[in-house]
Amino acid sequence: MRSLPYLLPTLISSTLAYCPIPGPLLPPPVLAPALNLSGPAIDNSTFTSWHSKPWVDNTSFAITASLSGAELFHFEHIDPDYARNVSVCNTQFRIGSVTKIFTILAVLLSKDQIGWRDPITKYVDGLKGDVWDEVTIESLAGQTSGLGKNGYVGDLVYQGASVAALLNLPKAGNTIPNCDYAALDGVRVCTQNEVIELFNSPQWLPESPGTGPAYSNLAYNLLGIALAKAHGKSYEQVITDLITQPLGLDNTGFERNAKGGAILPNPGDNWWTADFANFNPTGGLWSSANDLLKVEQAILSNRFLSPSETRFWLKPASLTASLHQAVGAPWEIFRPDTLDTTYKRPIDLYTKEGDIPGYASYAILIPEYNVTIAIMVAGNQYSAAIHDLFPMIVEHLVPYTDNLARKQAERKYVGTYANSNDSIITVAQDSGPGLTITAWRNDGVDLRKSLSTLVGIPLNNFSIRLYPADPDSFAKTEKWRLSFEKIKNENSFADQDCQGWVHADNYRYIQERLDELLFTIDDGKAVEVNLPAWRTTLVRR
Template sequence: MLSQDPATATWHTPVYSNEALQLLGWAYENITGESMEDGFKTSILEPLGLSRSFWSPPKDDPNANVVELDPSTMKDLVGYDFEEGLATYTPTGGIYSSLGDLSAIGRSILSSSLLPPSTTREWLRPITHSQHTHTAIGRPWEIFRMDLPFTPGSEQTRLVDIYAKNGGVAAYLTYLILSPDHDIGFTLMVASKTSFSGDGDLDSTFNILSELLLEKWVPAAEAAAREAAGDDLAGTYVAEDGSDSTVELALVPGRLGLTVMKFVYNGTDFFATVGENLGFQGADLQFMGLKDQGEASFRAVFSNIESESSGRASVVGKKCGWTWGSAGWFTYGNAALDEVVYTLDADGKAAAVSFPALRLKLVKTSKEEANGGGDSRTASQEL
């Protein structure tokens, strides 16, 4: 390897390398003093109770359902002998497994059963981008960004990151696909002479099946999450102390999160007074991934008062959103004005909503009958 020319400068562009993973396997063994096979067993197989995953091919195993392939009908390398194994190449993705075990690994990642949740969130992140606008690279994730309609048939979309890892040898291919936004995943195994052409053929069995999974299940999960958010969180809330304060929350087509339809604070229209002075005219609530002891934290994403357009198109195409840079800008009494906390009952349904900066808690009195849609990452899988 040292005699070969480098493919690219370091930190210049992403390049996939099996040899890099092979080297990492050796590094693991040198650092820990145990073999990768033993580490795989004690760190993953035993904690998850997996019995159908193997570091080396299971030989003479009556429970191993191996699809036999005829080498004479396939291209070069497609007739891979299942019993050969990959030796020191195994850390590159040479594990032999079942759909059930792979599904268990996917559920473990989504639920953080082996790792702290903060570590899982850090892991499920891009490390770099590619030349494609909807593709990024993680460790070791292949990340695809799906445009999901706010509501079925809507022209407005939001991006959803799909974290996937594929691998295999020749005609034996495997896919683990996760959608952390929706807390769902898929596993796919294919053994066929049409599995994959090697040139990105969209008509290969592997690609057709993975496309069908994503096309059908991710939008369905989005719709189910939206419906759950409306049922659990939308409604009318009145002040617990009996003051003239009311909040109405609903899902609105074309809006992200739960929209604040009405906010009266001590008899005053909050957005008509405070909002006008601070430069915003409305707000949508979005879940921030924080929940504890029956409470869930949201942030209000304020919509700005519209100004007359200059007619000039953005240099970078779509206007870049800056909501990530405005969280907690305005504070009062050491609490952020955009902080909103839901109190949830045992079933995960909202019983009350609090605005810490205003020292205001409101209890739920009714649910909005018409929740037209909108993005529901506000609650979805978390609540």
């Protein structure tokens, strides 16, 4: 049990740090003419650096982004050899593993039929062995099931004798079903019995479920079978009924749409365009940049799930060997700390990459700013292109939206609030996280000095920060969290002193939180501050 800080004041001075409570530092910005004070998100000069990339002349791509549901930016480029008479942002690309977002969203929308922690054996008949009872829907979704990556469709035997000779492998016998992988070349699709036989093969049984993460396409094939069983219809029809049809995604499906057209290979291109069949749940969709952006917007705007369900979904499921990466369901979570923001800190990027021969795509959600980005690429150098475009776009859009959030917060909240009893509070903005309180008196008592004494931080190293809290409350009245922090903090082992999340709600008085402040909003600006613990309301001057 964590000790209350006033019982151990000598410890508090070393454990409180200039370390924000997890979550957004400010409310996400919006695009509105009266509030947009930062100019264009990305101007055309940004793209001059792309002309030197070796892939630019033979690659087609579409990029589109939104902020709080409003278009923030779009750009498209097409290789003249693949030119079409429609917008590239409305043209179909193969999105590969970005399909996994659709699969997990369908599972979450099927909560009455599929339990997140249910064993997969509840929905997939024929799986044999006790280990399968330990493989849950959650572990399959979060890449911790212990399953291998691709099954027999990824076996090198399909690459021919030249690969075996290169690696000095023994001569192959005819022991692998000639289906699914070969289906990419027009050969038959594996039967349901052959699929289950794969999962029961000793070589492909899950190993130590709960370890990992280890990327598995097979895991999502099982989720697709579970969705079909739970709904009594094909997996493809489930995705249509639950997602693509409600959102009106005319350019998204498991077959190419003749209406919108697609970026397709020319003779000599080694691109995958065939039906993925049993592998549809893991990578079979075609979509456009604009359609994918609609899905991302629907996620962040809680179109399908409740706000709390969305927040639970946008959480890591496990960690990787990198300090800047984690794994979700199906998210590949990046936490760069080098982006050009006023207050340097990790920015959480919830992404999913798709990558198959000829095509690459990225879905990117940045919840802190309510930003969504869709990138589609097609070409013989698709992999190099997508890995250049992803950071390039993020490195421009994050500073823009961070600056916009700060400017809009300054206009909305910064100022002095007072009453007639010599009580004032001054909300300001500096280079630190969130907002700050630079002056605070209650009936003439200097509360900044009093609070620094309470938490054991010298006043010259003490800062009261303000961060949004309880986003579900943000309507006319907004709840914000006061955080009592050091301005400067000594280095500590593994950031041990960075424990802002531990110290929230440390103090209450007659049941009310000392660290809670409420803004009353009128016509887009804060007009009053309410301090529940002090039973005081202050009016903006």
